[in-house]
Amino acid sequence: xxxxxxxxxxxxxxxxxxxxxxxxxxKIPAHLLKTDDPIFEFNKQIIDSTADYCVSYKxxxxxxxxxxxxxxxxxxxxxxxxxxxxxxxxxxxxxxIGNTSGLYARAFFDKxxxxxxxxxxxxxxxxxxxxxxxxxxFEGKWVILLAxxxxxxxxxxxxxxxxxNTLFENVLRTSQEWAGAERMMYVVGATHPSDFxxxxxxxxxxxxxxxGVGAQGGNLEEVSKFGMNxxxxxLVNASxxxxxxxxxxxxxxxxxxxxxxxQQEMAIYLDKYL
Amino acid sequence: xxxxxxxxxxxxxxxxxxxxxxxxxxKIPAHLLKTDDPIFEFNKQIIDSTADYCVSYKxxxxxxxxxxxxxxxxxxxxxxxxxxxxxxxxxxxxxxIGNTSGLYARAFFDKxxxxxxxxxxxxxxxxxxxxxxxxxxFEGKWVILLAxxxxxxxxxxxxxxxxxNTLFENVLRTSQEWAGAERMMYVVGATHPSDFxxxxxxxxxxxxxxxGVGAQGGNLEEVSKFGMNxxxxxLVNASxxxxxxxxxxxxxxxxxxxxxxxQQEMAIYLDKYL
Numbered sequence: 074x075x076x077x078x079x080x081x082x083x084x085x086x087x088x089x090x091x092x093x094x095x096x097x098x099x100k101i102p103a104h105l106l107k108t109d110d111p112i113f114e115f116n117k118q119i120i121d122s123t124a125d126y127c128v129s130y131k132x133x134x135x136x137x138x139x140x141x142x143x144x145x146x147x148x149x150x151x152x153x154x155x156x157x158x159x160x161x162x163x164x165x166x167x168x169x170i171g172n173t174s175g176l177y178a179r180a181f182f183d184k185x186x187x188x189x190x191x192x193x194x195x196x197x198x199x200x201x202x203x204x205x206x207x208x209x210x211f212e213g214k215w216v217i218l219l220a221x222x223x224x225x226x227x228x229x230x231x232x233x234x235x236x237x238n239t240l241f242e243n244v245l246r247t248s249q250e251w252a253g254a255e256r257m258m259y260v261v262g263a264t265h266p267s268d269f270x271x272x273x274x275x276x277x278x279x280x281x282x283x284x285g286v287g288a289q290g291g292n293l294e295e296v297s298k299f300g301m302n303x304x305x306x307x308l309v310n311a312s313x314x315x316x317x318x319x320x321x322x323x324x325x326x327x328x329x330x331x332x333x334x335x336q337q338e339m340a341i342y343l344d345k346y347l
Numbered sequence: 348x349x350x351x352x353x354x355x356x357x358x359x360x361x362x363x364x365x366x367x368x369x370x371x372x373x374k375i376p377a378h379l380l381k382t383d384d385p386i387f388e389f390n391k392q393i394i395d396s397t398a399d400y401c402v403s404y405k406x407x408x409x410x411x412x413x414x415x416x417x418x419x420x421x422x423x424x425x426x427x428x429x430x431x432x433x434x435x436x437x438x439x440x441x442x443x444i445g446n447t448s449g450l451y452a453r454a455f456f457d458k459x460x461x462x463x464x465x466x467x468x469x470x471x472x473x474x475x476x477x478x479x480x481x482x483x484x485f486e487g488k489w490v491i492l493l494a495x496x497x498x499x500x501x502x503x504x505x506x507x508x509x510x511x512n513t514l515f516e517n518v519l520r521t522s523q524e525w526a527g528a529e530r531m532m533y534v535v536g537a538t539h540p541s542d543f544x545x546x547x548x549x550x551x552x553x554x555x556x557x558x559g560v561g562a563q564g565g566n567l568e569e570v571s572k573f574g575m576n577x578x579x580x581x582l583v584n585a586s587x588x589x590x591x592x593x594x595x596x597x598x599x600x601x602x603x604x605x606x607x608x609x610q611q612e613m614a615i616y617l618d619k620y621l
Binding site: 186219 | 371407409410412413415416417418419420438440443446447450453457460461463473474477478479496497498499500501503509510517558563
């Protein structure tokens with residue numbers, strides 16, 4: 074999916090919501106455990122009930138990997154099931170020496186090899202340029218690079234002072250040499266809305282993937298006010314607050330209500346801040 | 348495996364060699380492609396022929412993941428097959444918010460969930476403390492944290508000047524608050540032997556996992572001279588130079604010769620520098 078196509082989806086749906094599929098076998102409603110593939114059955118119903126209100130889905134790879142080969146099969150079926158109109162994100166936080174990152178790219182982008190065909194993958198920057206660029210060798214695919222994450226530990230290294238700027242600002246600047254806004258996005262946590270102005274000064278055009286709204290406590294209006302650019306430039310993720318809104322048989326209906334509520338709030342901010 | 352048990356293995360075998368199982372379906376000998384599980388068949392023969400000369404095996408997870416569920420099955424069989432006397436490393440470079448790192452820990456440490464039961468996992472430090480500590484919640488398991496990697500891109504961020512020291516020195520210092528030498532190791536590339544003295548001044552007791560000898564050009568004697576501590580404190584990895592020493596039917600025999608040659612060199616350095 075291209076930058077323009079993504080903006081088109083956002084404009085049409087009045088939504089920049091990404092639904093995080095952090096599907097944990099230990100948390101899904103008990104009645105699903107009787108089905109052949111409880112993880113896929115859960116995701117399928119979540120997708121059916123939320124697709125109208127979001128523009129993106131983000132399976133969190135850890136949750137599938139924790140189940141071994143079966144989890145991987147559930148992931149394949151899930152990615153296959155997501156409508157082509159939705160931007161898919163492998164939230165994998167990968168990154169290794171060039172040779173190995175090339176294999177991770179095969180894993181998430183090359184359907185003939187792994188069965189998976191995501192639009193994008195989240196990548197950790199610590200290992201530098203040659204750990205990131207192999208993902209960009211796959212035409213039309215996106216890298217979503219970690220900049221400032223939403224967790225408490227983000228301050229351990231990301232905010233260190235590096236020659237007058239923070240490390241995350243340095244990551245934003247250096248990585249622009251690897252790809253532009255048409256192929257790269259950045260992860261910026263909703264838990265740090267006051268940093269968005271600083272970030273937009275460095276990357277005015279890029280999309281930002283913003284986790285941390287919902288269970289982690291980020292504020293959607295502040296993120297939208299300080300983070301939005303002229304192409305919206307935001308994908309705001311909510312995972313647990315949507316998919317675990319209920320753990321009964323009404324889980325899909327409750328997920329729909331949560332997703333719809335976020336979409337309606339986003340429609341207001343698109344009018345106000347775009 | 349404990350610190351003392353690992354040192355015992357090294358002393359007994361006169362080797363601190365780790366064999367990297369970067370097993371690529373596109374590179375293994377053609378005659379294996381007829382077997383049911385070529386990746387496992389290759390690994391099995393490599394393990395049989397090298398086990399006497401090494402103390403550790405390090406499957407590079409990207410290579411298995413690139414093959415989807417089948418790759419994951421080959422990985423399970425491989426880990427199961429590695430003798431219990433050998434320290435196993437999931438070279439996965441994972442790391443995410445606490446909740447998610449906990450799931451990655453299940454993936455690599457909890458056999459009842461994923462089918463895998465590694466002794467250790469490589470972890471990227473960018474997301475800080477709560478991305479690392481969930482792995483340490485599994486008793487007896489190790490975290491091997493990226494410090495200074497062997498690839499060209501390592502200088503993009505790892506060598507940035509952070510308040511008078513490099514970022515990788517900062518990672519070494521800060522992460523010591525999370526676990527000691529009995530539970531944590533560091534990745535330090537063999538391609539930077541001149542840095543080992545600086546690193547040993549910060550982490551005198553820790554084991555260092557040293558990739559980059561062999562295909563990447565690192566010098567084993569320099570690494571041993573500057574990196575060894577009183578418990579050896581080194582696991583030196585070689586992957587491609589051993590496992591792809593031949594791509595004919597004699598691949599296992601050639602791998603054995605390469606591993607044995609490295610072991611013999613290591614025996615000399617153990618006498619000289621320990």
